[in-house]
């Protein structure tokens with residue numbers, strides 16, 4: 001305990017040398033500090049699925065937020081220079097697939113900058129889902145939302161896409177794929193962990 005306090009005091013002194021308090025991130029530019037702060041957020045991972053050149057295409061996106069229930073609405077933030085942003089602007093349609101831990105490879109495929117992100121091999125065949133669902137639904141997702149764009153707002157480098165949910169598919173309950181501190185994570189309930197530690 002004493003050791004920890006001494007270490008923390010020493011750290012504070014070092015920070016004072018460069019004019020920072022222990023409450024601030026020592027990250028360089030404002031953009032670097034923002035990035036370092038955001039790395040601390042742990043959250044779910046989605047793949048936004050569109051159609052590109054007539055084929056299903058996916059982009060990994062963690063900036064996904066439910067907006068309201070009436071009408072059912074969500075939003076995603078997509079870099080405006082991506083293929084996905086152009087597909088969404090052109091068609092006004094996309095699906096949000098919330099990924100399970102079985103889809104780590106899909107997230108990796110759909111976040112590789114500058115490479116093709118066709119997801120034909122991961123799409124649920126049309127015969128297995130209701131015919132009203134228009135956009136690509138990915139196998140093993142926790143839940144998928146078929147969406148129609150209601151509004152797009154441009155903020156800096158990103159498009160905030162607000163969309164009405166037209167259909168929700170939730171085939172099976174699975175463990176979520178999580179991302180934070182620059183790596184993929186698996187969720188473990190605090191109660192489950194306590195039970196494991198007792199074994």
Ligand SMILES: Cc1cc2nc3c(=O)[nH]c(=O)nc-3n(C[C@H](O)[C@H](O)[C@H](O)COP(=O)(O)O)c2cc1C
Nearest residue numbers: 060061062063077078079082083110111113114179
């Ligand atoms: C876990 C994770 C989350 C991401 N979340 C977002 C996001 O919310 N919005 C975004 O624009 N890009 C996000 N990206 C980056 C895009 O997936 C990546 O830049 C994009 O697929 C590159 O597309 P491009 O080849 O068309 O440029 C994320 C990447 C990862 C690995």
